[in-house]
Amino acid sequence: MTAVTMPADLLAKARAAKGFMPDDEGELLHRLAVERLPHGPVLEVGAYCGKSAVYLGAAALAVGGTVFSVDHFRGSEENQVGWEYHDPDLADPVFGRLDTLPTFRRTLADAGLEEQVVAVVGRSTVISAHWRTPLSLLFVDGGHTDEHAGNDYTGFGRWVARGALMAVHDVFPDPADGGQAPYRVYRRALASGFEEVDALGSLRVLRRVAGDAGDPVD
Numbered sequence: 206m207t208a209v210t211m212p213a214d215l216l217a218k219a220r221a222a223k224g225f226m227p228d229d230e231g232e233l234l235h236r237l238a239v240e241r242l243p244h245g246p247v248l249e250v251g252a253y254c255g256k257s258a259v260y261l262g263a264a265a266l267a268v269g270g271t272v273f274s275v276d277h278f279r280g281s282e283e284n285q286v287g288w289e290y291h292d293p294d295l296a297d298p299v300f301g302r303l304d305t306l307p308t309f310r311r312t313l314a315d316a317g318l319e320e321q322v323v324a325v326v327g328r329s330t331v332i333s334a335h336w337r338t339p340l341s342l343l344f345v346d347g348g349h350t351d352e353h354a355g356n357d358y359t360g361f362g363r364w365v366a367r368g369a370l371m372a373v374h375d376v377f378p379d380p381a382d383g384g385q386a387p388y389r390v391y392r393r394a395l396a397s398g399f400e401e402v403d404a405l406g407s408l409r410v411l412r413r414v415a416g417d418a419g420d421p422v423d
């Protein structure tokens with residue numbers, strides 16, 4: 206039977222990594238990836254410093270398969286200078302701009318997951334415009350504005366295979382709890398061939414039950 210719990214050493218690395226993924230939600234991501242990786246690649250939008258990628262990559266180490274982690278590595282709006290989630294240690298000393306790629310690479314190398322997780326560096330709309338591979342699991346955790354979250358959903362959501370999963374992070378039905386863009390993506394998906402199969406914290410897990418990989422999503 207497939208192991209569904211993460212080895213203690215990788216769990217410790219994931220928990221210690223910089224990022225925005227609560228422990229229990231990360232472990233759910235890991236279980237989803239263990240289930241789905243035998244059916245095709247996993248793609249996450251929003252790599253940041255590699256925290257969620259360790260949970261996903263640990264699954265690939267256990268069952269085989271590949272995780273693609275998409276990010277321009279320049280941070281979202283809220284990571285920029287003067288904003289709530291700015292981390293000055295992540296600024297590139299030469300260009301003065303945020304650059305989380307070196308930290309991402311260190312996180313994955315330290316976890317021994319460089320063969321399992323492939324960083325795809327660029328703006329998500331540019332990458333999704335060229336993406337053609339059916340996905341077994343899509344994890345949406347990129348920009349949290351309506352523009353970016355919506356583009357990630359339409360750009361990569363269409364490549365989720367029928368029967369495969371899409372997990373959306375930071376879904377807050379109550380505006381008092383957080384921004385609404387991921388929640389709007391979640392609502393759109395429910396009206397466009399996805400049904401909810403799991404929920405934990407702000408993580409919502411949807412299965413594609415209509416359409417096939419490549420068919421547009423509304």
Ligand SMILES: C[S@@+](CC[C@H](N)C(=O)[O-])C[C@H]1O[C@@H](n2cnc3c(N)ncnc32)[C@H](O)[C@@H]1O
Pocket residue numbers: 223224225226250251252253254255256257258275276277278279280281305327328329330346347348349353
């Ligand atoms: C919330 S963080 C991801 C957190 C990560 N999943 C974790 O476990 O810590 C969002 C990331 O999305 C990236 N991002 C935002 N908009 C993007 C875009 N249009 N294209 C590519 N990456 C983007 C940012 O650079 C940032 O690293």
